[in-house]
Amino acid sequence: MAVPESRPERLENGKQTPRRPSTAHLKVVPPSRELRDRIRALAAETARSFDRSKPLSREFLQGQAEKLLDEAGLPRSYTGFAMVCLSNEFWRDQFMSVDFSRRMLLLPHCLKHAEGCPADYDEFGLQCLECGACVIADFKRRAEELGYKVLVAEGTPIVLKIIVSGYVDAILGVACLDVLEKAFNKVLQVGVPAIAVPLLSNKCKETSVDEDWVAEVIEWRTEPPPVRTRSYLPLMRLAKQLFEPGTVEQFVPRTRLAQLPEGADPMTDPVAATEAIAFDFLARGGRRFRPFITLASYDAMTGGAASDGAVLDEELPLRLPRFVCRAAMAIEVFHKASLVHDDIEDDDLYRYGRETLHRTHGLPVALNVGDYLIGLGYRLLKPDDGEQVPADAVADVLRCMADAHLKLAEGQGAELIWRESTDKRLTPLEALRIYALKTAPAFEAALYTGLRLAGPVGDLAQKVTAYTRHVGIAFQIINDLKDWDGDDHNKLLAGQDALSARPTLLLALALDADDRRLRAALEPTLQGDGRDLAAVQRLRGLFAELGVFEKAYRLVKKYRERAREVAESVDVEPLRDLLVFLLDTVLDYTPSDQLGTSPLPVIQPTT
Ligand code: SF4
Incomplete structure (x- = not known):
């Protein structure tokens, strides 16, 4: 969610402090339900004229929120809240058009019953047992009945990972304005339809929320809107998909593996082993940001057909020439080669949550896998027979x-x-x-x-x-x-x-x-x-x-x-x-x- 920006603080000696300027004075939640509803109604009116073809910028949203509050004679301390309401109205129709099964409900664990909650945490957050002692159980049950994925957690990385992985296309998030400031801005920049309902306080325990507001949004559903906002999400997903096992091989076949008897372990074959280690390393992870840049810059110069917000994932590769995908992959493969060599030079222990290649296979083997990846990158840059490049x-x-x-x-x-x-x-x-x-x-x-x-x-x-x-x-x-x-x-x-x-x-x-x-x-x-x-x-x-x-x-x-x-x-x-x-x-x-x-x-x- 976009958030207000405050002027940078200055030190006594006139230097500017490097610290994050406080925006607390701009993130006050209006104390009465009547006032909150009034700002929501004004936001709906204001957002009617917004251009929905591309995502909102934070500056634009903040300016609109300040204008709305000034005209209504309301204090600027509600800027953050008004920005959330404006952003919600901007995305409302597009959020509503996403099928329930493609949405995620993100709830904060601070809504739980502080003393009595029997639930534990795992890597995906709080695993609510639906004991009924707090509203989390009610929201979760209804959302899951409809088909939502539900997370009781905080933080942008996990949310973005889930979105880019292709599991959800829209988010309904409940959080305090502080968390929305950190988490949702990036989500919106990517161009993901998101609705936020702010908690009524920034406390970290036993917080509360306008429960009927959350319950209402969970049920929202309508037909696709006429205008969809430009989104980089399909291209981010494609960049990731290109490196999934099975897809990589469509662009660079594993020739050594193909020569082995079916079911044979390539690691037992001295020649096929290098190829196996290299392909395994390619599939391991990373944000795939470099190939995304190549795909997105090509798309930007050719009419933006792949990021116009209306493209289904299945259609996407068809909209981009095969060689553009190959070149994007080559960029990533060269990057991966440099990482293998970097890890050796720095004697790093871990990469993508696993032991580095030289720690697992020994330095000479890892060095050689890095060289192999450089060769693979060049192979990707050779157009296939019949490809018009x-x-x-x-x-x-x-x-x-x-x-x-x-x-x-x-x-x-x-x-x-x-x-x-x-x-x-x-x-x-x-x-x-x-x-x-x-x-x-x-x-x-x-x-x-x-x-x-x-x-x-x-x-x-x-x-x-x-x-x-x-x-x-x-x-x-x-x-x-x-x-x-x-x-x-x-x-x-x-x-x-x-x-x-x-x-x-x-x-x-x-x-x-x-x-x-x-x-x-x-x-x-x-x-x-x-x-x-x-x-x-x-x-x-x-x-x-x-x-x-x-x-x-x-x-x-x-x-x-x-x-x-x-x-x-x-x-x-x-x-x-x-x-x-x-x-x-x-x-x-x-x-x-x-x-x-x-x-x-x-x-x-x-x-
Ligand atoms: S409903 Fe879920 S989150 Fe709330 S107190 Fe019970 S187990 Fe904890």
């Missing part, structure tokens, strides 16, 4: 991918060589140069490939290079900040980059301050075995003292703004929208209050 387009795509490969190796090489150096000198410019090589080229290749397969790219090529450079650098700096920010999606431990002595921008900014105390604090971390937690704690303290987190976050905002400027200068509207969506998605980050302050967890030394 202009040779110059294929040549341009190959050139772009080769450039990306070289730059990535240079960036990774710069990092590895720095880690081996003894003086550990690093300027912010050098760190930014490494960053520009590490993420941007692969991102550029994914975007360029979709555009080039749609036709000549012309002047757009320069914009794509500039845009992806800005996004890539901002993305890497955000990764630096998340390393200290308790990001529990990607990292389990704070300060991992420092422990691994990586040449981060934070380190470069700190070194740039040229403080002797700093170098003294850095020395044990950089020269040590990477397990000196006391040294990492001191480093964190000095980073904070020297304003390194603030400086880094200012750079994120600068590069994010530059990327936005480039995106908004693009003439082709669907591509412009896609570029804005990508940067809002990839660079969606505001430092938490805990940045650089939470205690480091204890790390057991490894043997």
